[in-house]
Amino acid sequence: MASSDPVYLRVVEDIRRQITDGTLPPGAPIPSRAQLTRKYQVGETAARHALRVLAAEGLIFGRVGSGHYVRERPDLTPLHRWRLHDQHADLQAQGQRVTWDWHSELVDATPEIAQRLRLEESAPVTRTHYVFRGDGNPLQLATSYERPEFAPHAEDERRSVVNRMSAHGVKITEIIESVHTRVPRPAESDALHLPTGVPVLHLKRTHWATDRPVETSDIVIPGDRFEVVYSVPV
Structure with a gap:
């Protein structure tokens, strides 16, 4: 030094x-x-x-x-991002019972969300908050934004975005994700039961139908419990 x-x-x-x-x-x-x-x-x-x-x-x-x-350093659980139809297959395969709570509301798009969905600023979007749990313990937070006509309903609770869009006649052709680490916000630390000093992985994910973005999400994952694994076809 x-x-x-x-x-x-x-x-x-x-x-x-x-x-x-x-x-x-x-x-x-x-x-x-x-x-x-x-x-x-x-x-x-x-x-x-x-x-x-x-x-x-x-x-x-x-x-x-x-x-x-x-502090105990837990083994990292892999989250395989190529499993597009079931994000929690890894956790379920390890014997965890995966459940989630969610609620939707109609809001005005922020400038960032409007840009990500190629909408006019303040255009109406459906915002859906999710809290995912494994055996009752919080694992992941997600906030999804969609055009109002694609908003999820009660019967859609266990359907993926790809399947829900397909029901509307929209074929998802590409999913783009970007990942960065950051300090969690106080509400996120409380919701995920994070110890002091643990960062989160923040994934920005957007579903595209050809050249049209139809859904975008902010996914927050504890940085001390998971590693994100990607598959790149060659």
């Missing part, structure tokens, strides 16, 4: 290394602030800041009156 780096980073780097290589396994206690100041010859402020950074990275968690401990 450069000599100009803040001293707390020396503490962060060493503890992060110990967690990564298994020297500090899941559940192991992290030295207290007083112990850190003695071990690394840093001040109280630097020790406190180091613990905050490690917690923000999702590597450790605190217990009131007990101290900090190494």
Whole structure:
């Protein structure tokens, strides 16, 4: 590390290394602030800041009156994005009971959604919020936007977008996704039961019928539980 780096980073780097290589396994206690100041010859402020950074990275968690401990790192579950007709086949194949809640409402398209659906700004769209669960635990959030004539109904609860559009005589020819990571919003952290410091994967997915976008979604997935797997035909 450069000599100009803040001293707390020396503490962060060493503890992060110990967690990564298994020297500090899941559940192991992290030295207290007083112990850190003695071990690394840093001040109280630097020790406190180091613990905050490690917690923000999702590597450790605190217990009131007990101290900090190494957080359990769960195995990542693959979500195969080529399974277009059943997004949750992977979870169901692993024995999880997948359920979801949803509700729809008619809203004015925001500038971004209007652009994604090639609509006039403030044009009416049907917005549908989904919360997906596996064995009762929250797994994924999704918000879908469609033209009002394609809005899902109660009988459509278990039908994919491809099948629903087909019922309207619309053939989906392409699905385009982009993925980025970001800090979750407070409501997303609450809904997904995310620990402090865990990012989310944000997928923007749009269904196209030839050159016409007919549905677009924002999908939010916990970054510490899943890896997104794509298949690219050659």
